[in-house]
Amino acid sequence: MPICFPPAFVKGCGSATQACGWPAFQWQTRGLPAPCPNGMLPTNQAITREKTRQAMPAEGFVTSGSSRCDHSRQTQVIPTSLLQRLSLLFGCAGIVLGTAVANASSPASRDLFEIHVRPTLIKHCIQCHGETEQEGGLKLTSLDALLAGGDSGPAIVPGNADDSLILEALRFESFEMPPAGQLDDPVVNGFASWIKAGAPWPEDLILTPMPIITEDDRDWWCYQPIADPVVPDVDDDSWCRNEIDRFVLDRLKQENLRPADEATASQLTRRLHFALTGLPPTCPPPSNQQNADSSADDWYEAQLNELLSSPAYGEHQARYWLDLVRYADSDGYNADHARPHAHLYRDYVIRSFNEDKPYDRFVCEQLAGDEIDPGNRDALIGTMYLRHWIYEWNQRDVEGQWQEIISDITETTADVFLAQGLKCARCHDHKFDPLLQRDFFALKAFFTPLLPREDFPVADVATREEYIQQLEKWEAATESIRRRLHEIETPALLAHATREGVDKFTDEIQSMIASRPCDRTEYEHQIASLASNQFDLHPDKLPEYLDGETETERQHLREQLAQYDYLKPKPLPTLAFVAGDVGPHSPPTLIPDQDTSPIDPGYPTILDPEPADILPIPAVLQSTGRRSTLAKWITDSNNPLTARVIVNRVWQQHFGRGLAETASDFGRLGTPPSHPELLDWLATRFIEDGWSLKKLHRRILMSATYRQSSSRPMDDQIAEIDPQNVWLWRMNPRRLSGEEIHDAMLVASQEMATDKRAIYKNVKRNKLDPLLAAFDFPDRVRSQGKRHRTTTSPQALLLMNNSWMHDRAKRLAKEFAEDSVDELVDQIHPRLFHRSASEWDRERAAGFIAAYPSESDDANDQEAKTALLHAYLCSSEMIYVD
Template identity: 30%
Template sequence: MGKHVRIRAASAAAALMVVLPLCLAAGRAAAADFETGAGDVLLRRCLECHGASDPSGGLDLSRADGLLAGGDSGAVVAPGDPAASPLLARVIAGEMPPAKNGVARSLPDAEIAALRDWIAAGAGWPEGRHLDPFERTTDSRGGRDWWAFEPLRATLPPTVAGVSHPIDAFVRDRLAREGIAPAPPADRRTLLRRLAFDLVGLPPTADELDAFVADPAPDAYEKQVDRLLASPHFGERQARHWLDVARFAETNGYERDAEKPHAWRYRDWVVKAFNDDMPFDRFVLEQLAGDELPDRSEATAIATGFLRLGTWDDEPNDAEDYQYDRLEDLVNVTSTAFLGLTVKCARCHDHKFDAITQADYYRLAAAFWPGPVHNGRAKALGGPSAEQIGFDVLGWTDLGPEAPPIHALKKGDRHRPLAEVKAGAPSFVGTLAGDFPPPPADSRTTLRRTHLARWITHPTNPLTPRVIVNRLWQHHFGNGLCRNPDNVGFNGPRPEYRDLLDALAADLVAGGWKLKALHRLIVTSATYRQASIHPDMEALADRDPGNALLWRADRRRLDAESLRDAILAVSGDLDPRLGGPSFKAPIDGEALEGLSMKGGAYQPSPPEECRRRSLYMFTKRGLIVPLMTTFDQCDTTVPTGKRDVSIVALQALSLLNNGWVRGEADACAGLVLAAAAEAGPRVDDAWQRVLGRLPSAEEKEAALAYVTTQMAGEAARERLAWASMCQVLFNTNEFLSID
């Protein structure tokens, strides 16, 4: 008897050993079928509305129990019976997914069949499987597999015959595969003018142009690059770009638009940081947490002015609500400037297009929560006092080493708090997600901002190096490799040269985050040195109208500051001093009528102060100098990585009628008149001074005729006539543009 039992037991065990692997294999196969079939359809087509977070109609299709529970209108699936399943019926009828922006989104037959077969087989769901709408990219949103969240690709430059520069290897390889020849090199005068504006924001002098054209050395261009990178004006030009991103202004905005004391010191800190080639990871750290550093100083405290530059309402309608608006500003400027993401869109709900949850938003917001976001004291202008910071600067610090809890808010309503959220790294860079540790017992602050800065600049965080490389590329080409520098998420265009972007980003991190080396690498490439006119211009413009493939250089209009500085430079009026308090440019009385507080609210600086570079012009949020707005100076209330560029008649009219421009044209005419006694050489001098070249015979003849007409036979009108000529040159496309 015992023997038979043992035999039966052994037989059962043997059978189990055969059946169990088959069952496991079948289970794995079913799970695989779910992932590639119905599960994939549900994830890509349904979770936009029926996810775990606030599901539409109460129907949560992200997990098995939600599917079986149904929604507000009852059950949606009858396992084993497709005909009795309302979910399938509505999909077949084209009602689900619902139309979007008037466009039907009916599922293709193959996806409908996948749902039908799945229901017919019992609507099986892998145990423990939770469909996460952020796990993969779909037609309507980005997932955690979106390209910008992926690790940097360590791609070596392709091998291209006759090409040694790594940037050119990537570009020429792509152009060759597209059957496109690159544009020829730009001539030396055009190239040096382009380089000078890009690196220092000023035109080269006639002597500098002549010297470069005549220099026979094989490294003549590289010497010019190094000269300009070493110029103190390099930091001024690069600072202008960063101040746009940092939403720099020197007043609070709103009705009273009061001044932010010492804001100019942050601007000067940025200039010095770029001139000193401060590593970019340190640049990030000091701006977010300069007050928390072991080696903190007045300079690092000034750097935290980055967090104070936003608007500040001294009498909000609801002070408790307003602290969340201030948090949004801090999250927005940090995530936009350093990560190139629109994290602020997740304040009230999960992001509609990117893998950013509402919890991610509040995890970042919690880094700033210990600071004076709720400080409404007018004397401190919404920030910490000098005593709290330790220095009399416009800076930021926590109000202590502990912070009150912060909760996510349902639909952004502070009266509807959800779960408490811990300060920590967000989930969209999955390998780095996690809570920030508490501070040591003797800490002055929570150190949350230090941890945030360390996360942003962690060597394996792919966003930060991609974003800053993309910004620098845009500064030199007019467009970034990713065309929207402030949004590398789903709604931003993908980069045409992903491998090039990643290679430059990886080199930046490996090279210690040094930006001058990156500038040098970019501007020494043949791609940068191309002409803006291509022999096959018309055909290629039809094929690639945005020049995304980089087959030529793009002509770019000067920004407002470069235009004003160039006018000052060619007129001999530019004061090249660096740093110090800002000057207030003269503004016509009609424009001042827009101020709510008149009576001395705006007093211009002495004329000699107004000859400084435009970087040092006082930026009042409620009153931007009209000439600057005409040439698209950016909105200072939000981070701006790329300014609008318009070409409108008002710009030409401003250059012809603006009193300041007329005054500078007169100063330029004085130099022209002093340069020569005869009209012909004077025309030569005017062209060289303003345009950097001699006039053609036709241009010279027209200029002489113009001056003669303007003088109308009256010697007393000579200077006025030449001033008019100089003003005409200010209005030429050649002067207004970088070729």
């Protein structure tokens, strides 16, 4: 007969019992059958069978595991009258868990452990006295740990409950544990009985906290394997141009909606040019006949292919990526020093898009180009992705700033490639997503050995091997000379260091700086290297710093060292502003403010709970292989996140809204995809196409969905069903970005050949370009997956009053100085708006000129023309795309 529980006991995740310590929510999270509506639970036998079935290993990329609830949830007490029945139930649950008590004398003693000790320690104790934290030096995860005790002595004395400190704490007689409140007497008495019985403990058992990842978490859409859904079979599919349209039309029909008509050829041409190159079309606008024949694909596809092959394509696509990786040409903070080599990364990104570098390769180069292809200069430039953090040159807390830098890289990597908001998990398990604090530090461990480099060698493995072998010969022959030179030169150089100097650092950091690099630990070398950015040394002034006798010795040592120059290998070419590892071994990754063992590199537990299996790399690279391991995992076709994330970003670029609206957060605080099957279908095709972004753009832009008109009005039905156009019943018009506005002005005034596109402007974090900043250019301090689209009065004021805008209008007025107003209008409309001027346009222009206040009576007045052209440049038709 089923065991009956009060409804209050089985109500909701987080309900728990202190009498037996076994959380009610585990019927759900451990795969056990859910309670009946009246509070009834199935029999022990049914639970055992179901638990055995659920314990079978999961297949695929997503790995199953046990769960626990957030410790902040309310605790409820099971009535004492149920204890006898619970003893039977949890005795069986102990068997389900597969534990065998090695030193138990009877089933009753096993029950004492399973009913009272195990659940109490797990629920109330090992959060603060476990593997990652041991308050008071006390660990409670094993029998040996209890016997060893902590700072106050052994926690238990088997056979003697009254002398056991843990029982004193549970009784609130000395320490008061747990801090949340005293446990009920049955639990405390059960603990006492267990100690009196000799403290029987299952053989080799180590208690671990139950993870908070539930089956509901595992069912969240982004953690499911990428599917290859069947393309919907829709009736009346004459509107559809490719498979994308069938997914969209199927969803529209479900909502009793229909797609909009196709935009005109002129509108599509302008839309396509800005979408792929960020520039207005320079070809003549289509004729009326071409507009009438806009259903033909030939002209549209030819334009699309031409634009994908244009160098302007990579320049435009790069700006979306630079927002994501927070690229800038300066450090940020108050000083905001310049980064003279950062532009190499910008150019690398542009090059990569133009070459249609496979996205998986693009990702791998940025995370670990130095490990996967050390002789490829482009791959090494890719590692500048790891250098775009903000940095304060005069920050004396070098160690604290270094941890901030590594954490920022960790958060950015999770945002950019995985759309996982790990930032919250830096301090605690995420409150909404199945992301644990341990997950944050496991991902951070991939970057813990990172070392910024200004002198990274560009050489393949064989060349590096030859160089290192020869260098080791020179180092062995000159060891004693170089050591003595270090003893003479370094103290003098540091004592006379300029700029910030070294004396303001802590003694510990000063010691790291003063040590020879070969004598430092990996961590000491990281800190000393970062600190060295704050001071300058002047070896040319050593003769002034040293007394005569010491300088004589130094010169003699220098002469001796020069005698071994024949052993020294020829220097390898180097590259600045890149990153590698500090060596083949990593400093430990620790959770702050916790007495923890080091955290191994790993992935989010919900995707893979095991530590990462680090790939071996050639020893000559003097690197850990951690980042190349992470890159391989991220770009694995079985990873359910990576392809979805980038496909969604490209969709967002073209429609203004991703299929999943929160492009950098696929978690519960984000928005699930509006068309999940379409997202997965596109992700599958993207991988099959060799991770080609150009093919992805082409597939999306060839669809009828993309070619819809944006001018369809919203009627009452649509306003009720889909006012935000989530189901894509029309195209969304959009305002040009600041860069596109800038570039369109240069194209209009025919100055693009002599002036650079906005993508090449220097990005100074604390002093952004005024035009770009007014139109929502980000500060590039944090990764930004989607720019804000504000409409503010400063935007209009800047367009009206900015001298740069007026200069463009003057340049145009000079070009049309000899033309009549009608001739000006006929020529400027195709250039600015990609359409022919109408009679109404001519009449409006003539009226503007006639009404313009001017001291001249000349109908061809240049001042009036300039004002007219300036109005055209500021018009909505100029800065919006239909």
